[in-house]
Amino acid sequence: MRKAIGWIVIAFVVGCAVGFFAPWESSKEKVQSAQDSLKVYKDKYDATIRRGESLEAEVRVKSVESARLTARADSLERVVDTLESGRQEGVVKVANLFQPDELVDKMKTTFPELKEFAMGVARVPHPVTKITITVFQVPLQSVATFISDHEDMEIYRRQKVILGEAIDLHKLNLALKDTIISLEKQKADEYLRGLEYGMKRYEDLTGKYIDEANRPKLDVNLPTVSTILGAAAVGVLIGTQVEGRK
């Protein structure tokens, strides 16, 4: 009987040891799990950052292309301004043609189709006022040229006004899109800061968790009732076996 109690005591000690080391085994699993989770998260984080950097490089390429197109558009607008200046100078030059010969010469260079025609001036009396006025002679059907050119000019003038409005609207739209892009960039920067902060906090917390999990527990883990009963049963069994061999 005393030997059996002795075995029970031994079994109790063994139970305590198992109770002490079992949490160690459990901590190792938790550490491994935390490290695995951190690695998975870090991999996803790195992939996100790499994707962001890749997009940033693409943005830089597009920005260069955009600047090139803007410069080209500005250059074209300067060409239009130059043409407009030339047009205004042309209007003044023509307005300064006053004598009949000057107008005839200009007419022939402007409409080379008529340069061989005997264009000229004639003096015609008005039937009512009897005032004689100077008129210009061209082949009758050539008048259609002046009519069509005038009609074209009216249409071109309206097109110019409408195109000017369209260009202004495009510029306003571009400015609006620039604002949207700037806001999107600010938003992305905020997300990045949040992501970096979250990553750092996660790494810190995981590190602390792993440190805590790895630290040896100084308190003795008392066996549970089931452990004691199990150990007692094992002790009794061993004791019985030992006694039986004697």
Added chain:
Amino acid sequence: MTKEEIDKLYQDNLKQFTSMRRGAGNLVKGLLFELQDDNRNTYITLRDAVPDGFVVFYDMKQGDPNLVLLVAQTLGFKSWDAHRLEVHSA
């Protein structure tokens, strides 16, 4: 009037009739031509042209005021008086 004065007057008038609608401005230019052509030697000073419009005002500089009215009628102006000229617009 001297040639310099006539040239100067024409340049001043040019600014007026070129500011009008082109067809109207050139009809006014035609009136200036007829007033001085054929030894008529009549000159007016244009002023207050309606930009891109059909109306211009004038003051006599030299010559016969009635000739201005007759030439305006001959060239088919819409209306005319001692200081105002209007070209048909439509």
